[in-house]
Amino acid sequence: MSSKPKVAFYWCASCGGCEEAVVDLAEDILEVVKLVDIVFWPVAMDFKKRDVEALPDKSINIAFINGAIRTSEQEEIAYLLREKSQLIIAFGSCACFGGIPALANLYSKFEVLNDVYIESPTVDNAAKFLPQTTSIDNNGKQIELPEFYSQVRALDEIISVDYYLPGCAPTPKLIANTINMLLGDNLPTAGSTLLPDIALCEECPRKDSKPTDLSITEYKRICENLVDPEKCLLAQGFLCMGPITRSGCEALCIKGNMPCTGCLGPTSRVVDFGAKAVSMFASLSSGKNEEEIEKNYAQVMDPVGTFYRYHLSKSLLRGKLERGI
Amino acid sequence: MSTNNKEIRIGFYICHCGTNIAGVVDVDKIREFIAKKDNVVVSRNYKYMCSDPGQELIQKDIQEHRLNRIVVASCSPLLHEKTFRNTLEKAGLNPFYLQMVNVREHVAWVHSDNEKATEKAKALCNAAINRVRYNKPLEKKRVPFHQDVLIIGGGIAGIHSALILASAGKKVYLVEKKPTIGGHMAMFDKTFPTLDCAACILTPKMSAIKENKNVVLWTNSEVIKVEGYVGNFKVTIKRNPRYVREDLCIGCGQCIESCSYKEAKYPDEFNLGLSKRKPIYIPFPQAIPNSAIIDDKTCIHFKMGKCKQMCLSACERNAIDFNQKEELREIQVGAIIVATGFKIYDPQKEPEYGYGVYPNVYTSLEVERLINASGPTAGEVILRDGTKPKSIGIIHCIGSRSEKANKWCSRVCCMYSLKLAYLLKKHTHAEIYNFYIDMRTPGKMYEEFYDRLLMERVHFIRGKVAEVTDISLVKEEEGKLILRVEDTLASVIRRIPVDMVVLSVGLEPSEDTQKLAHILNIGLSAEGFFQERHPKLAPVSTFSEGIFIAGCCQGPKDIPDTVAQAGASAAEAMAMIDAGYFEIEPITAHVLDEFCSGCKSCINICPYSAISYDESKKKVFVNETLCKGCGTCSATCPSGVMKQNLFEDDQILNEIEGLLVYE
Numbered sequence: 001m002s003s004k005p006k007v008a009f010y011w012c013a014s015c016g017g018c019e020e021a022v023v024d025l026a027e028d029i030l031e032v033v034k035l036v037d038i039v040f041w042p043v044a045m046d047f048k049k050r051d052v053e054a055l056p057d058k059s060i061n062i063a064f065i066n067g068a069i070r071t072s073e074q075e076e077i078a079y080l081l082r083e084k085s086q087l088i089i090a091f092g093s094c095a096c097f098g099g100i101p102a103l104a105n106l107y108s109k110f111e112v113l114n115d116v117y118i119e120s121p122t123v124d125n126a127a128k129f130l131p132q133t134t135s136i137d138n139n140g141k142q143i144e145l146p147e148f149y150s151q152v153r154a155l156d157e158i159i160s161v162d163y164y165l166p167g168c169a170p171t172p173k174l175i176a177n178t179i180n181m182l183l184g185d186n187l188p189t190a191g192s193t194l195l196p197d198i199a200l201c202e203e204c205p206r207k208d209s210k211p212t213d214l215s216i217t218e219y220k221r222i223c224e225n226l227v228d229p230e231k232c233l234l235a236q237g238f239l240c241m242g243p244i245t246r247s248g249c250e251a252l253c254i255k256g257n258m259p260c261t262g263c264l265g266p267t268s269r270v271v272d273f274g275a276k277a278v279s280m281f282a283s284l285s286s287g288k289n290e291e292e293i294e295k296n297y298a299q300v301m302d303p304v305g306t307f308y309r310y311h312l313s314k315s316l317l318r319g320k321l322e323r324g325i
Numbered sequence: 326m327s328t329n330n331k332e333i334r335i336g337f338y339i340c341h342c343g344t345n346i347a348g349v350v351d352v353d354k355i356r357e358f359i360a361k362k363d364n365v366v367v368s369r370n371y372k373y374m375c376s377d378p379g380q381e382l383i384q385k386d387i388q389e390h391r392l393n394r395i396v397v398a399s400c401s402p403l404l405h406e407k408t409f410r411n412t413l414e415k416a417g418l419n420p421f422y423l424q425m426v427n428v429r430e431h432v433a434w435v436h437s438d439n440e441k442a443t444e445k446a447k448a449l450c451n452a453a454i455n456r457v458r459y460n461k462p463l464e465k466k467r468v469p470f471h472q473d474v475l476i477i478g479g480g481i482a483g484i485h486s487a488l489i490l491a492s493a494g495k496k497v498y499l500v501e502k503k504p505t506i507g508g509h510m511a512m513f514d515k516t517f518p519t520l521d522c523a524a525c526i527l528t529p530k531m532s533a534i535k536e537n538k539n540v541v542l543w544t545n546s547e548v549i550k551v552e553g554y555v556g557n558f559k560v561t562i563k564r565n566p567r568y569v570r571e572d573l574c575i576g577c578g579q580c581i582e583s584c585s586y587k588e589a590k591y592p593d594e595f596n597l598g599l600s601k602r603k604p605i606y607i608p609f610p611q612a613i614p615n616s617a618i619i620d621d622k623t624c625i626h627f628k629m630g631k632c633k634q635m636c637l638s639a640c641e642r643n644a645i646d647f648n649q650k651e652e653l654r655e656i657q658v659g660a661i662i663v664a665t666g667f668k669i670y671d672p673q674k675e676p677e678y679g680y681g682v683y684p685n686v687y688t689s690l691e692v693e694r695l696i697n698a699s700g701p702t703a704g705e706v707i708l709r710d711g712t713k714p715k716s717i718g719i720i721h722c723i724g725s726r727s728e729k730a731n732k733w734c735s736r737v738c739c740m741y742s743l744k745l746a747y748l749l750k751k752h753t754h755a756e757i758y759n760f761y762i763d764m765r766t767p768g769k770m771y772e773e774f775y776d777r778l779l780m781e782r783v784h785f786i787r788g789k790v791a792e793v794t795d796i797s798l799v800k801e802e803e804g805k806l807i808l809r810v811e812d813t814l815a816s817v818i819r820r821i822p823v824d825m826v827v828l829s830v831g832l833e834p835s836e837d838t839q840k841l842a843h844i845l846n847i848g849l850s851a852e853g854f855f856q857e858r859h860p861k862l863a864p865v866s867t868f869s870e871g872i873f874i875a876g877c878c879q880g881p882k883d884i885p886d887t888v889a890q891a892g893a894s895a896a897e898a899m900a901m902i903d904a905g906y907f908e909i910e911p912i913t914a915h916v917l918d919e920f921c922s923g924c925k926s927c928i929n930i931c932p933y934s935a936i937s938y939d940e941s942k943k944k945v946f947v948n949e950t951l952c953k954g955c956g957t958c959s960a961t962c963p964s965g966v967m968k969q970n971l972f973e974d975d976q977i978l979n980e981i982e983g984l985l986v987y988e
Contacts, residue, residue, distance in 0.1 A: 198919075198920050198922050199924060201922040201923055202922040210925055211925070212925050212928045212938050214926075215929060242924070243963035244964060267920065267964045268965075269917075269974070270964060270965040271978065276963050276965070279960055279961060279963075280926050280961055283926060283927075283929075283957075284926060
């Protein structure tokens with residue numbers, strides 16, 4: 001065995017974008033590969049769970065886990081990697097905050113399964129079968145299948161996490177910096193998020209165009225309006241999450257004329273991203289009383305999906321509570 | 326146990342408040358319950374925590390047990406937070422390591438089930454224990470106090486405050502909207518119950534204002550903007566043109582004599598329209614400043630642009646200046662006293678009394694002028710048709726104590742009605758009828774004055790007049806005003822014919838009260854008068870530090886009460902000025918500079934304009950002397966860099982957690 005640091009990558013409930021982001025390192029990935037031994041990466045290389053099980057405890061130096069936890073299988077691998085790894089990195093917004101999959105927490109397990117397996121117009125399921133935890137394979141043998149849990153959870157709600165690298169997905173630059181930092185001698189404080197602890201406006205190229213007396217009368221949607229490429233998006237009435245969101249991405253979306261959606265999550269001082277967003281937008285509203293503010297807010301399409309796009313699992317309210325199922 | 330001085334050592338004290346708390350809450354149980362909590366070193370109950378022995382108990386414990394956090398469960402922090410903070414300070418502990426729990430107003434006084442009340446007290450005390458761990462030491466700050474004072478309103482209240490402050494050597498700016506000071510008191514004939522001549526006691530004070538070198542008197546002027554904060558107000562005052570130079574005019578009246586209008590043609594404001602004046606006039610003989618003024622709405626020069634300008638040539642001192650313009654003056658003051666008085670209720674709102682319909686129906690204020698020797702009739706009570714009244718009805722409570730008009734009692738009407746009854750009787754020998762709901766005469770020598778009137782053969786009829794009409798039913802009523810009233814003592818409906826009706830109108834907030842409240846950022850009570858900070862213990866203070874209220878702008882009151890408040894305001898202002906500095910509570914917001922992204926979300930939301938944007942650093946900063954600690958900015962700050970002292974997230978969240986899980 002070589003003495004190079006051992007690294008594992010794994011994905012849970014995610015879209016695959018985070019894996020894509022690692023590959024997006026392009027030729028730099030070769031530099032990384034030179035420096036480390038990849039011991040587990042189901043998306044790109046052929047490893048089995050038993051290969052990891054065979055490793056001694058804490059023998060993996062760094063495990064990058066992306067995606068939220070929705071099934072018993074994801075939970076199992078998370079436990080396994082925690083046992084075998086020295087450092088666990090919650091990689092991407094889903095692993096850090098539950099991400100987009102956590103928006104399903106607004107619905108009960110039954111509502112989700114019913115919608116996907118029965119109600120969906122493209123599904124042909126006359127017998128109304130729903131996923132089961134056991135099945136009989138072709139040889140007549142009973143097999144165990146992963147359980148679909150009632151809630152989507154962020155990684156640190158299952159196992160302890162050493163570092164967080166949010167992003168949907170983290171930019172190649174942030175990934176490269178993180179790997180270099182972790183392979184170096186000076187490790188950051190345990191439990192920290194590997195991003196600046198200051199909001200995005202700090203590095204936004206449009207910062208100076210934001211007025212000090214901003215008051216928003218109309219919330220606009222990007223698909224229905226022309227966007228001035230120079231002016232602060234909030235000043236134009238677009239719901240930009242920049243003031244609430246950490247910096248570090250170099251305002252890539254804004255440079256692409258799209259408002260920030262908040263994927264890097266809140267700063268260390270903010271407990272609940274969506275609540276902060278609501279509180280900030282209420283303050284910016286031109287409405288002077290409850291009625292006017294409400295009227296203003298009614299223009300926001302899908303408030304939960306806008307203000308809690310990535311953070312529902314980490315919010316104080318968390319989602320819909322399933323009772324008696 | 327560690328001897329590390331960072332170790333948290335909490336002292337807990339629950340007060341019995343006699344039986345106020347202990348009668349409902351099981352204080353022994355609470356003491357035992359809290360004693361078991363982490364970091365709690367001392368847990369005690371005591372009869373009166375706020376007493377000297379109670380406070381000494383805490384001090385002794387702090388020293389003996391090296392306590393560094395104190396929780397006192399007693400009454401509202403509004404009452405004793407200061408007391409206990411001082412206790413901590415005396416024991417050498419930062420006063421902000423104190424946390425109070427209100428188990429009196431929030432628990433004992435509002436619950437009757439002792440067991441449940443005790444449970445609630447447990448939760449509240451546990452929340453405080455949880456929170457106090459996160460309390461941080463804070464330092465009070467001092468800001469220097471500007472020595473000058475602004476007084477708004479030149480009635481008796483403003484005059485009295487100004488003279489007190491001036492006599493103490495303070496510079497006072499006295500700003501009055503009208504052309505002369507004196508206010509309503511200058512319009513009165515006599516004052517109750519002593520029947521002193523109002524002018525005789527007021528005008529010396531008015532002259533004293535003029536003479537006093539420490540008083541800058543600006544009449545015909547209005548406050549239009551107030552910026553800054555206690556000790557450092559920046560005030561903008563608009564001085565409307567008088568068109569006569571006050572410094573040159575000696576009030577000789579030559580200009581008035583020579584005015585192109587040979588006859589006075591316009592209603593005289595001071596006599597409430599009962600007499601006429603010319604476009605150039607002096608409001609009344611003892612006006613201060615004793616200077617003429619030109620009313621540009623009626624003066625031919627201003628109306629048409631062509632007038633022979635006789636006044637100009639008549640004035641030997643060249644005091645007339647048609648080119649005067651409105652001027653804006655900016656002044657710096659440390660404190661502001663608001664004494665803007667009242668306006669009288671408009672009786673036309675209740676047409677059943679016939680005011681404005683029947684010429685012989687007067688308001689009480691008009692009668693003050695009619696009786697007055699310098700009034701429109703030189704003190705002779707003659708009606709609009711020139712006759713002398715042989716019978717007079719005085720109707721109390723016009724616009725007061727009414728669901729239709731104002732709910733409040735205007736406090737002075739009973740007494741001034743008695744006074745007018747006395748004076749009218751003396752002047753006219755007429756039959757006088759007083760129609761009252763209840764006779765309210767609280768005050769020194771007031772009831773005695775009422776007794777005296779009962780002896781003077783004045784009639785008193787208890788009942789609210791339903792209508793004043795000129796429709797006569799019998800011959801004796803012809804040509805008279807008939808008052809229809811239920812005499813509730815005799816249980817009969819009466820019709821009383823009189824020659825003259827006096828409506829005792831109530832007091833209302835003066836016209837610009839709301840506007841001024843906005844400019845000064847002070848509150849209004851439900852009736853629309855200025856809101857005092859505490860109805861009993863801070864009657865002349867407002868919620869804006871350094872701004873005081875005196876007289877009828879705070880609510881209806883008589884002259885002695887007004888003068889007392891004026892004196893109180895002056896004394897309170899002086900206490901602040903003489904301290905030389907003002908101590909600000911450190912419960913303010915501050916920015917974690919390093920982490921501010923400069924998103925500017927907080928700037929516009931601050932109700933005190935305390936937050937500004939630093940263009941060079943591209944971050945915001947808080948002016949701590951302007952900040953009132955309302956917390957709006959820290960709730961708004963999207964990245965959590967705006968911190969509110971004593972209300973930081975970990976303090977609040979831990980308090981909530983302690984409340985939810987306390988066993």
